Amino acid sequence: MKILILCTGNSCRSQMAHGFMQSFNPELTVKSAGTEASGKLNANAVKAMKEIGIDISQHTSDSVNKYINDEWDYVITVCGGANENCPVFTGKVKHRLHMGFDDPxxxxxxxxxxxxxxxxxxxxxxxxxQKFYKEEIEPQL
Incomplete structure (x- = not known):
């Protein structure tokens, strides 16, 4: 199962979602990327995840272009506010989903x-x- 999580900067929300999905099942292939990748992780996002035992400090902030030629089971956008443009992924995808969150x-x-x-x-x-994993991913495994 291959899952790509997208947002704009790929420094905070998509990184946290990536960390959670990988923690639910290490067998999943999970990546995250951004349309305007910042190239670094937000220190508070890393700290917030570490606080609950998930280490995302070694993740990289990558451009969506790195993954555009790959095939994905799910591409999930996590942009939130009305002032944000969610990335559009034009690659090969079985399921496209949006789960919006505010940008802390x-x-x-x-x-x-x-x-x-x-x-x-x-x-x-x-x-x-977690709800997505239990309802959508787990039944397929």
Whole structure:
């Protein structure tokens, strides 16, 4: 089973979703990418995942172009706000899905509030992707 998770910068939401999917089943082939890949991971995303025992620190922030010629069972976009354009993947895909989440890297305010946004979004991603895994992926394995 091959799953590609896309967003714009590939530094935060798609990386967290990638980490969760891989933690649910290490046998899955999971990659994440962005249309405007930042080239680095968001430090708070790495910290938020580490806090619950998932290490994404070795992930890379890659351009979607790296995967455009591959075949995928699922391509999932995770962009959220109305001000974002979700990437369109033009490669060979069996199922295209959208699961939108706010971008915690755009949060402003106190350090405590910004951190709480990373935790909130992380937990939303976990819940949504866990449901997806149990209902869609597991029955196919």
């Amino acid at each position: 890297s755009h949060a402003t305010g106190s350090d405590e509030f910004i951190w709480s946004e990373f935790i909130r979004v992380r937990d939303e991603i976990k819940e949504t992707f």
